[in-house]
Amino acid sequence: MATALREYLVYADGSCLGNPGPGGWGAVIRDPDGVETELNGHDPSTTNNRMELMGAIEGLRATERGAHVVVRSDSRYVVNSMTLHYKRNKNHDLWKLLDAEAAARHVRFEWVRGHDADPINNRADELAVMGANGRLVADGALPEKKKTRATARGSKTDDSAAEIELMGRLKPGESIRECAACGAKFVSPGGGNENDFCSHARCQLEARGR
Template sequence: MSLNWSKRRPVYEPWYARLDRDPFAREATNTIRHGVRPPPAKPAKPELVTRPAVKTAPKPHTVAPGALCRKYALRTSDVEKARAALTGVTKAMIWCDGGCAPKNPGTMGMGVVILSDEVRVEFFGGGGRGTNNAAELAAAIMALEAIPDGCRTTVIAESTYLVDGMTKWRHGWRQCDFKRSGVDIPNADRWRKLDALAAGRSIAWKWVRGHNGDPMNGLADKLAVLGRTGGRHE
């Protein structure tokens, strides 16, 4: 406090009057504004390290002859030998597959695996020219020609053309003699033969996705390659 002698009363000076700077001015290095501290920074979240999925190669279908039957197994391209080996069999599972190469149509190959409690028959054939659908039907014909009459059978195939044809379409086709507008439907001769072989038999038709881990379906596919190449592995 100082005295103003002209008016004889005290004059109050602010406390910062004697400072050589403005105490309210923000310095360049001062990060705190007017004495208020900013909220503390939140710690950064650690980055999640995502590892790429490891792709494992599918296991090859390795089914040794005789692995799933009690007596013995036969691999042949002779229908008479296959029929003789299956004599007396009353219940069997059949996996059949067919295809052609190098293009469609091309050289056909058919493979069939017939499995019962007594015997397993690996049956292959082919060599003619046709389409994939024709080869699928030919493989089913081979299988039904080999099994004895009265044998209860489940046929498993990856061809929806074959399975749907035998479960949904063939009864309507039979009434029209497998013709449409007076003309034979595609593969009419094979459909007629397959229909005749299936008549009077107890057969269940089942679809399975191809190359999806079914070892017998994979084996039937390999047998179809043998049938197409005349018994040689590609």
């Protein structure tokens, strides 16, 4: 009788207070027995993309070599490079580390929508923001538990209904777009590439750091 595949689940995230600026990474690791471990780190001068990479690197390092691992991240920068082999123009030192950690395991990268209904992804985000502010789990700091976006905003059905109603209220030139960083829907005034990103601070940092 075949046994179910035992695998680790890693949620990784990054945050930066300026681009460059003080940054942090966060990771939540769930082992095959369901035990969760929370990690984060700090860099005094970095970029958002580097912290996204560090979250994935350190999350993988917390798993056994040779293990099956699913890495979930709301960074298309990380996930698309690892799954679609996008060209890497910067951060070659960290890409080398991530490639090495992934090669030592059976890894599958999955993109998740940021700042949405996934409580573990939201937790990784909290850890990353803590890290950017120099508050580390290793030093005894713990993130406050918050309500998920799904609880605060209602169901996806409610969001869809709101989008349909909003379509009839858009001003000339405005459109509803999906943020290129977190995937959330937002009203864009149109125009250049910067309007492919919502107004959330982390998404604007990614937009302006490209």
